[in-house]
Amino acid sequence: MEMAVEIQDLKKSFDGGKSFVLNGIDLVIPADKITMLIGFSGTGKSVLMKHILGLMKPTSGNIKVFGKNLSQRSEQELIALRCQMGVLFQHAALFDDMSVIENVLFPLSEHRRDLSKARRLEIARHKLKVTGMDREHDQKLPAEISGGMQKRVGLARALALDPKILLYDEPTTGLDPILTEMVDNLILDTHKLHKGATSLVISHDLMAAFRLGDYIVMLDKGKVLLRGTKEEFLNTDNEFIRKFIDKGIRRS
Amino acid sequence: MKKFFYEVGSTTLFFTDSVRLMFAKPSRMPDMIRHMKFIGNDSVIIICLTGVFTGLAMSYQIYIGFNLVNATNLVGPTVALGIFKELAPVLTGLIVAARAGGAMAAQIGTMRVSEQIDALEVMGVNPIQYLSSPRVLAAVLTLPLLCGIFDIVAIQASELLCVNLLDLDKAIFWNKIELWIRPRDVMEGLIKAAVFGLTFATVCCKTGFYTKGGAKGVGDTTNKGVVYSMVLIIVLNLLVSNLIRLYFSLVESF
Numbered sequence: 297m298e299m300a301v302e303i304q305d306l307k308k309s310f311d312g313g314k315s316f317v318l319n320g321i322d323l324v325i326p327a328d329k330i331t332m333l334i335g336f337s338g339t340g341k342s343v344l345m346k347h348i349l350g351l352m353k354p355t356s357g358n359i360k361v362f363g364k365n366l367s368q369r370s371e372q373e374l375i376a377l378r379c380q381m382g383v384l385f386q387h388a389a390l391f392d393d394m395s396v397i398e399n400v401l402f403p404l405s406e407h408r409r410d411l412s413k414a415r416r417l418e419i420a421r422h423k424l425k426v427t428g429m430d431r432e433h434d435q436k437l438p439a440e441i442s443g444g445m446q447k448r449v450g451l452a453r454a455l456a457l458d459p460k461i462l463l464y465d466e467p468t469t470g471l472d473p474i475l476t477e478m479v480d481n482l483i484l485d486t487h488k489l490h491k492g493a494t495s496l497v498i499s500h501d502l503m504a505a506f507r508l509g510d511y512i513v514m515l516d517k518g519k520v521l522l523r524g525t526k527e528e529f530l531n532t533d534n535e536f537i538r539k540f541i542d543k544g545i546r547r548s
Numbered sequence: 549m550k551k552f553f554y555e556v557g558s559t560t561l562f563f564t565d566s567v568r569l570m571f572a573k574p575s576r577m578p579d580m581i582r583h584m585k586f587i588g589n590d591s592v593i594i595i596c597l598t599g600v601f602t603g604l605a606m607s608y609q610i611y612i613g614f615n616l617v618n619a620t621n622l623v624g625p626t627v628a629l630g631i632f633k634e635l636a637p638v639l640t641g642l643i644v645a646a647r648a649g650g651a652m653a654a655q656i657g658t659m660r661v662s663e664q665i666d667a668l669e670v671m672g673v674n675p676i677q678y679l680s681s682p683r684v685l686a687a688v689l690t691l692p693l694l695c696g697i698f699d700i701v702a703i704q705a706s707e708l709l710c711v712n713l714l715d716l717d718k719a720i721f722w723n724k725i726e727l728w729i730r731p732r733d734v735m736e737g738l739i740k741a742a743v744f745g746l747t748f749a750t751v752c753c754k755t756g757f758y759t760k761g762g763a764k765g766v767g768d769t770t771n772k773g774v775v776y777s778m779v780l781i782i783v784l785n786l787l788v789s790n791l792i793r794l795y796f797s798l799v800e801s802f
């Protein structure tokens with residue numbers, strides 16, 4: 297199986313080595329599949345994602361994306377690589393001085409100047425349509441649309457450059473059950489639509505992880521507790537994971 | 549002390565990055581013009597207001613003093629020198645730093661805490677080139693213009709007071725100014741204004757850029773950016789004046 301991301305013994309400390317947020321992560325993320333990253337709040341899921349994106353530098357360890365070490369890539373290569381990654385941030389992170397359509401246009405006007413203005417607008421409009429945003433909201437500012445809509449616009453923006461790796465940081469946290477299901481379906485649809493795309497979804501919703509994930513990774517105290525399929529998770533004898541699963545099942 | 553050197557170092561690095569990336573592709577011209585409008589156009593009224601009242605107050609004080617020694621003919625040039633070389637650039641710098649600098653720090657800080665800067669980076673956009681460079685360039689270009697407006701407005705106000713209320717002769721007022729003020733005195737003020745623009749834009753963008761933690765962080769950042777800028781402007785004023793004077797005296801000696 298081809299691997300999109302390979303992480304070896306990744307460690308990260310924010311206080312110069314006193315405590316480690318990530319404490320020796322070994323992980324592979326297969327291409328073309330949905331991998332779910334679960335774990336309690338504060339276990340370093342977002343930090344791990346920022347390392348994959350190259351936004352944070354590891355204290356020690358290696359991260360390979362598409363077979364090449366991040367630390368060995370030049371600035372130029374890193375930019376090119378990032379154009380192949382789309383990210384939906386935890387709070388959407390839309391540019392608040394730009395309208396909805398301008399937000400989606402932004403990555404296009406940064407990297408696809410070869411296309412005509414009309415063509416770029418067409419692509420942006422199409423991405424918004426795919427994620428279920430009506431035309432009537434195009435000119436609104438992010439502050440004027442609901443949280444669920446912001447997530448959709450964020451996803452449309454992440455999809456603008458047709459990325460090969462899609463990362464979602466808790467896409468459904470803070471949404472109501474109906475919206476949650478909608479976003480989950482959106483992730484599935486997006487994955488099917490973008491053939492060959494790798495998805496990494498951060499979540500602390502176990503049921504969603506079982507429903508969406510080809511593979512599930514459980515993070516705890518800066519280490520990978522278990523990586524496997526749904527069956528492997530259900531049959532594990534790890535005390536901690538059993539508790540996590542029981543809690544998840546009882547809640548739903 | 550260690551923290552002080554760290555601040556100075558990181559600000560210098562941030563500054564060199566901003567300048568290095570100023571003309572990098574893709575061009576940020578439209579953004580820069582937008583920032584120039586915000587820094588410049590939107591400050592004109594407050595600069596004019598400050599200019600008028602500074603000109604009036606200073607003329608009156610100097611008139612009282614010079615009247616004692618019967619040298620009221622020299623009120624014009626003295627006021628002009630004080631305004632062109634010191635008051636106009638410093639006051640312009642301070643006012644715009646508080647107004648536009650605070651806004652810069654708050655805006656960039658908010659972008660940091662709401663992950664918008666991360667989003668920029670993920671999209672392969674250099675956030676310093678996108679956020680800081682156009683602001684710094686806009687401030688450098690705009691402040692001399694504002695300072696020039698301050699000069700003109702203040703000296704006009706001074707003339708108004710001296711000629712109409714203090715009964716000085718209008719022709720003598722302007723003649724003496726022409727006699728005593730050299731173009732380089734005006735230049736000195738304008739150069740200083742440009743340096744102050746550079747200072748506050750760099751400091752405010754940098755503090756905003758490294759904001760940590762929520763709304764409180766943004767508040768702290770704004771506060772810090774404005775205070776550092778103001779102190780730096782006042783301190784740099786003396787330094788830059790002397791450097792410019794040194795430069796002119798070197799040029800003249802050749």
Ligand SMILES: Nc1ncnc2c1ncn2[C@@H]1O[C@H](COP(=O)(O)OP(=O)(O)OP(=O)(O)O)[C@@H](O)[C@H]1O
Nearest residue numbers: 310317335336337338339340341342343344466500
């Ligand atoms: N820039 C930073 N500087 C210092 N500490 C940080 C930084 N970013 C994250 N941390 C610390 O790293 C730990 C993990 O944070 P992270 O945001 O990755 O958690 P998470 O697993 O994403 O949690 P959540 O589910 O709440 O989003 C936290 O204890 C946090 O305090």
Ligand SMILES: [Mg+2]
Nearest residue numbers: 341342386465
């Ligand atoms: Mg998180």
